[in-house]
Amino acid sequence: MAVKTIWQITHSCGHHAERDLSDRAADRRAGFAEWLAKQECTTCWRTAREGDEQGKAAWLEAKRAQEQAESEAWSQQYRMPPLEGTERAVAWGVRCRHQVLAAAYTTLVLEGGTSEMEWEEIEEAARAIDRAGWWIDQRSSEPDDLAELLQTATEADRPTENPHF
Known part of the structure; x- marks a missing residue:
């Protein structure tokens, strides 16, 4: 059989x-x-997944709102200037700036050999970058690279003197 x-x-x-x-x-x-x-069963599994996607979207929206509020409070506390760009880019840029600078502070000052005085110089250079897109572009950068990235960005913004005039 x-x-x-x-x-x-x-x-x-x-x-x-x-x-x-x-x-x-x-x-x-x-x-x-x-x-x-x-x-x-397949039908119940699909129904649960559809609910999951809605729940996941709501969770993500709430998480983003919380991150945004924390980033804006941090920006005020550390006297960071408002960013320029579209409404969506500014919101994202504020979160990215907060995350980049917080990670750099942890790596460079708390875990590394950067003094508070040296950090203040980095922080001051960060205040000079007010383009949201720049911070978005740096969101995956390494904390050790921040000082060089800021220096390059601020040098690019300075008018160059032409010695021929």
Whole structure:
């Protein structure tokens, strides 16, 4: 007698389904059928996933709002100037600036050999960068590179003197 290929499954959600397990090796069908019985049916699984996506989107929106509020409070506390750019870029830039500078402070001052006085110079250079896009572009930069990145950016903003005039 051949091992059956059609199995009656009662899923954990209570729904019943008939499953063709002929694509599985005969000696693995019973174990797979048992595993299926511990899962929700396809319809319930999809419904739960749709709810998950909405829940995930709401969670992400709440997290972004919290990060935004923390970043704006931090910007005021450390007298960071407002950023320039589109509304969306400014909001993102404020978060990126906060994250970049906080990570750099931790790495350079708290864990590294940078003094508070040296950090104040870095912080002052950071205040000179008011373009949101610049901070967004630096969001993945290494904390050790921040001083050089700020120096390059502030030098690019300075008018150059032409010795020929």
